[in-house]
Amino acid sequence: MKAVLFEKHGGPEVLHLAEVPDPVAGPGEVIVDIHAASVNAADYKVRLGGGAYSGRGVKLPHILGRDFSGVVSAVGPGVTDLRVGDLVFGVCDQGIEGAYAEKIAINAAIIAKKPDSLGHAEAAAMALTSLTALWALEDTAKLKAGETILIQGGAGGVAGFAIQLAKHLGATVITTASARNHDYVRKLGADRVIDYNKEDFTKVVSDCDVVFDTVGGDVQIRSYEVLTPGGRLVWIAPAPAGFQPTRKDVQVLRPGVARDRAHLERMLALLEAGAVSPPAITRYKLADAAEAHRVSESRHLHGKLVFEIR
Numbered sequence: 001m002k003a004v005l006f007e008k009h010g011g012p013e014v015l016h017l018a019e020v021p022d023p024v025a026g027p028g029e030v031i032v033d034i035h036a037a038s039v040n041a042a043d044y045k046v047r048l049g050g051g052a053y054s055g056r057g058v059k060l061p062h063i064l065g066r067d068f069s070g071v072v073s074a075v076g077p078g079v080t081d082l083r084v085g086d087l088v089f090g091v092c093d094q095g096i097e098g099a100y101a102e103k104i105a106i107n108a109a110i111i112a113k114k115p116d117s118l119g120h121a122e123a124a125a126m127a128l129t130s131l132t133a134l135w136a137l138e139d140t141a142k143l144k145a146g147e148t149i150l151i152q153g154g155a156g157g158v159a160g161f162a163i164q165l166a167k168h169l170g171a172t173v174i175t176t177a178s179a180r181n182h183d184y185v186r187k188l189g190a191d192r193v194i195d196y197n198k199e200d201f202t203k204v205v206s207d208c209d210v211v212f213d214t215v216g217g218d219v220q221i222r223s224y225e226v227l228t229p230g231g232r233l234v235w236i237a238p239a240p241a242g243f244q245p246t247r248k249d250v251q252v253l254r255p256g257v258a259r260d261r262a263h264l265e266r267m268l269a270l271l272e273a274g275a276v277s278p279p280a281i282t283r284y285k286l287a288d289a290a291e292a293h294r295v296s297e298s299r300h301l302h303g304k305l306v307f308e309i310r
Contacts, residue, residue, distance in 0.1 A: 003101035004289040005061045009049030012290040012297070020063070023098075023105035025076030030108045032088060034070040035120035037099040039284075039305035040128055040157070041237075042066065044297045046097070065099025067091045067127035069120040070310070079108045087114040089123035091131055091259050100289060102309055112264035118271065122278035125304035129157040129279070130267035132236060132257050136212055137165050140255040141234045145170025147209035150201070150226060152219050154190060155181035155302035158236065159214045160279050163188040168275035174208070176201055176215075181302045184280065202226055213237060224250065279303035 001022050006014040025031045043064045069089035072082050082088065090111030098104050114123045136158075137143045149166050153159045154175030166173045167189035176196045177185045185193055194201050202225040209231050211223040216237025223233055229249045236255065245252050270276045280303030284292045292305050 001102040002286065003063045003098075004065075004286050005063045005100070006047055007061045009047065012044075012047075012293040014047065015064075015289045015293060017287050017289075018061075020101070023103055025074045025079075025105055027077045028079060028107055028109065029076040029105050030072050030079055030082050030088075030111075031074035031076075032068065032070040032104050032106060032111070033073045033310065034068045034099060034102055034104055035308070035310045036070070036124040037065045037068040037101075037307045037309060038124045038128065038157075039292050039296050039307070040066055041296060041299075044293050047293065063098045063100055065092070065097055065101065065307075067124055068099040068104060069114055069123035069127070070104075073103070076105075076108075082108050082111075082113075087116070088112065089114045089118075089120075089127050090261075090264060091128045093259050094257075100286065100307065110259040110261060112261045112268070115268060115272075118268075118278070121281055121283060121306045121308060125157065125279055125281050125306050126161070126267060126271075126276075127264065128257075129161045129304065130270075130276070131259065131263050132158045132255070133162040133165055134263050134266055135255040135257045136234050136236065137162055137169070137210075140253050141210045141212065141232050143169050143171055143210055146172075148172045148174065148207065149210040149212060150205055150208045150223070151175040151190075152211065152213045152223065153177070153215040154185040154188070154193070156214055157279055157304045159212070160185070160188050160303065161276060162212055162214075163190050164276040165270070168270065171210075174205055176219075177302075178300070184302050210234065221246070281306050283308050 072086040154177045174192045175190045176194045182193045205226045207228045213220045213235040220239040227250045232251045234253045
């Protein structure tokens with residue numbers, strides 16, 4: 001099969017298309033012929049190496065990619081709830097990657113059937129973003145109706161889903177975004193949008209019950225200033241190394257984004273109810289992986305980047 005891999009850490013230019021052996025389904029696994037795979041911010045960080053992604057045992061050559069959509073083409077021993085020909089989507093288990101490829105072997109229990117109404121590109125784009133946002137807002141922050149949430153970096157994939165979810169849960173949603181993405185995040189449901197290039201959110205926002213930080217770094221440090229006593233700061237992008245929380249009267253929480261079918265099916269239920277919709281998608285071929293990574297690494301995008309593989 002064809003796959004995009006890298007043999008050394010570095011810039012986007014280290015990514016290249018190669019022929020690799022087809023995967024084989026082990027016990028409890030299925031083989032999925034991948035039709036679409038999405039690009040996540042973690043991908044370029046793994047490719048670069050170093051920082052929070054150093055020492056994680058990336059074995060070279062390495063195939064990136066965490067979420068995908070496709071068709072089951074083989075079933076391993078013990079799998080009874082999926083069959084060859086089923087349309088499925090999902091997210092690789094934690095610590096496992098490999099979706100920048102034509103095929104993948106994956107634990108059948110953590111993927112879900114894809115409805116015909118949802119395209120492969122849309123399913124891939126929503127898989128990890130929805131898992132992350134659901135775990136962050138519902139399971140970790142336990143966001144309630146009537147609360148106010150500040151979502152940092154609202155135009156991104158996870159944050160965009162979080163805006164829609166927060167509105168569905170009945171919260172007042174504030175988000176940060178560059179001016180060119182203001183219309184986009186408003187359409188997602190944001191009640192108030194702050195242009196982070198022109199305004200310091202700490203000067204114009206206060207008394208938030210929850211901050212959901214998808215940006216990290218200095219943004220996370222300053223996010224403490226806008227929380228009400230007893231508020232919750234939920235983060236998926238880290239603060240600078242060595243930073244210690246500046247307040248003792250707020251909770252600092254990192255969601256454990258477990259891979260499971262239940263959360264994927266929760267996303268499908270929200271989709272069917274009209275509470276959420278697929279993000280804006282920019283489509284690439286696998287051969288254009290380096291260019292997709294340049295866009296992803298620039299962080300100046302909205303929605304999701306997706307490889308159309310079949």
